[in-house]
Amino acid sequence: MGKRIGDAFVVNGPRTLHGTVTISGAKNSALKLIGAALMGAGRTTLINVPKITDIAHMVNLVTHIGATGEIESGPITDTVVLDVHEVIGSDAPAELVKPIRASISVMGALVARTGRARIAMPGGDKIGKRGIEIHLDGMKAMGATVEDGDDFVEITAPGGRLHGADYTLEYASVGATENLVMAACLAEGTTILRNVAREPEIIDLVTFLNEMGANIDGAGDETLTVTGVERMEAAQEPHAVIGDRIEAGTYLVAGAITGGDITVEGINPAYLHRPLQDMRGAGVELRVTGNAIRVLPSDHLRAHETRTLPYPGFATDLQSQHIVLMSQCYGTSRLTENVFETRLGVIDEFAKMGLKAEVIGKNQAIIEGGNPLHGAQVKANDIRAGAALVLAGLVAHGRTEVLYPHHIDRGYANFQENLTRLGADVSREVVEILDE
Numbered sequence: 001m002g003k004r005i006g007d008a009f010v011v012n013g014p015r016t017l018h019g020t021v022t023i024s025g026a027k028n029s030a031l032k033l034i035g036a037a038l039m040g041a042g043r044t045t046l047i048n049v050p051k052i053t054d055i056a057h058m059v060n061l062v063t064h065i066g067a068t069g070e071i072e073s074g075p076i077t078d079t080v081v082l083d084v085h086e087v088i089g090s091d092a093p094a095e096l097v098k099p100i101r102a103s104i105s106v107m108g109a110l111v112a113r114t115g116r117a118r119i120a121m122p123g124g125d126k127i128g129k130r131g132i133e134i135h136l137d138g139m140k141a142m143g144a145t146v147e148d149g150d151d152f153v154e155i156t157a158p159g160g161r162l163h164g165a166d167y168t169l170e171y172a173s174v175g176a177t178e179n180l181v182m183a184a185c186l187a188e189g190t191t192i193l194r195n196v197a198r199e200p201e202i203i204d205l206v207t208f209l210n211e212m213g214a215n216i217d218g219a220g221d222e223t224l225t226v227t228g229v230e231r232m233e234a235a236q237e238p239h240a241v242i243g244d245r246i247e248a249g250t251y252l253v254a255g256a257i258t259g260g261d262i263t264v265e266g267i268n269p270a271y272l273h274r275p276l277q278d279m280r281g282a283g284v285e286l287r288v289t290g291n292a293i294r295v296l297p298s299d300h301l302r303a304h305e306t307r308t309l310p311y312p313g314f315a316t317d318l319q320s321q322h323i324v325l326m327s328q329c330y331g332t333s334r335l336t337e338n339v340f341e342t343r344l345g346v347i348d349e350f351a352k353m354g355l356k357a358e359v360i361g362k363n364q365a366i367i368e369g370g371n372p373l374h375g376a377q378v379k380a381n382d383i384r385a386g387a388a389l390v391l392a393g394l395v396a397h398g399r400t401e402v403l404y405p406h407h408i409d410r411g412y413a414n415f416q417e418n419l420t421r422l423g424a425d426v427s428r429e430v431v432e433i434l435d436e
């Protein structure tokens with residue numbers, strides 16, 4: 001058999017990182033805002049959009065549905081300009097939906113705007129079963145009929161318009177909250193959505209929808225009240241995407257584990273309240289000023305416990321990175337993953353680098369800190385695991401090759417450039433794949 005080759009994000013460590021990183025707009029906000037633009041005709045301008053591959057996929061999807069779209073490249077972030085047509089389609093086909101999970105978020109906009117949505121079932125990360133029954137239950141509560149096929153789902157509003165409802169989400173799902181709030185915007189009457197997600201990206205979406213003429217109250221609370229309106233139009237002013245708290249949190253871990261001094265700029269520190277609290281609990285030195293957070297060298301990192309939860313709890317999207325932090329803390333740390341089923345799978349990859357951890361049951365990891373890591377060839381199976389493996393490479397001795405770096409490109413803008421500027425030795429290379 002011939003040698004198999006593939007792309008890799010290559011890290012030579014260990015290195016201590018120093019400097020400042022400007023954080024981009026949040027992936028999980030920008031993607032939804034691009035979908036939400038379909039809620040009204042006219043020209044929308046989104047600024048502070050991250051330079052990540054998922055954005056191009058999302059723009060492709062909305063242009064297929066009923067818009068012309070352009071991504072204007074800026075030095076750090078991009079601007080997306082969308083001209084949404086008066087008449088838009090209702091179909092999100094498989095080839096456009098498969099590459100990104102966020103494409104499911106056009107469901108609410110399409111049902112609201114056209115009375116129907118037919119969406120191919122989503123792809124995305126391999127981090128566990130990702131059901132959509134809460135999205136569909138909520139749609140039904142607003143009068144929709146749902147046909148749940150093998151590889152698509154079709155939602156129809158009888159008579160072309162949903163009606164208001166009082167609906168309690170069984171779980172504060174981010175995606176379901178987004179779809180239901182969008183569906184409710186153009187419904188007849190008032191919709192009360194209870195037990196909704198409170199993530200900062202939801203607040204950004206609600207702000208944007210209100211700029212388009214929606215009438216939504218309660219963003220950031222557990223209950224949203226949506227008074228249906230007849231029509232929405234493109235927001236008059238450009239909308240700036242909020243900073244990416246997960247990107248910021250990832251660089252803060254890079255600083256903490258390398259004993260470096262890194263400042264992240266362009267992020268509201270309140271979005272990271274819980275992760276910062278946990279990092280301080282681990283002995284990480286942090287300084288918060290305005291829209292910047294600085295991590296300073298600390299020589300007494302200590303074991304701690306963390307469990308992921310919906311916001312304002314500790315973000316599951318920072319879980320893999322925190323396992324690397326725990327590996328550098330003296331003592332035994334415990335991490336519980338409560339949001340996704342199989343997100344602790346990354347531990348098998350860390351083990352190849354010498355990280356000592358044990359998974360107990362389905363969702364708990366016990367991490368033995370203080371053992372040196374060494375370079376290895378590892379696989380990125382999702383965006384955050386990919387970034388976390390690069391972080392591990394920064395403290396490991398020798399060469400780490402992270403295969404499948406396209407996952408990292410889906411969520412981290414300017415990652416290689418930013419890390420290089422901070423003093424890391426990182427490159428993109430084609431390497432021989434050692435085992436399959």
Ligand code: EPU
Binds near residue numbers: 129130135172175383
């Ligand atoms: N869930 C259900 N049924 C539903 C909805 C959700 O079982 O109807 C379950 C999911 O299977 C999952 C959990 O609830 O186990 C959380 O799902 P949620 O709907 O809250 O998340 P999401 O909308 O699918 C978004 C982000 C994720 C982030 C989560 C949680 C986007 C595109 N994705 O996913 O981001 O982890 O919220 O905060 O916004 C990432 O950026 O790397 C990423 C995975």
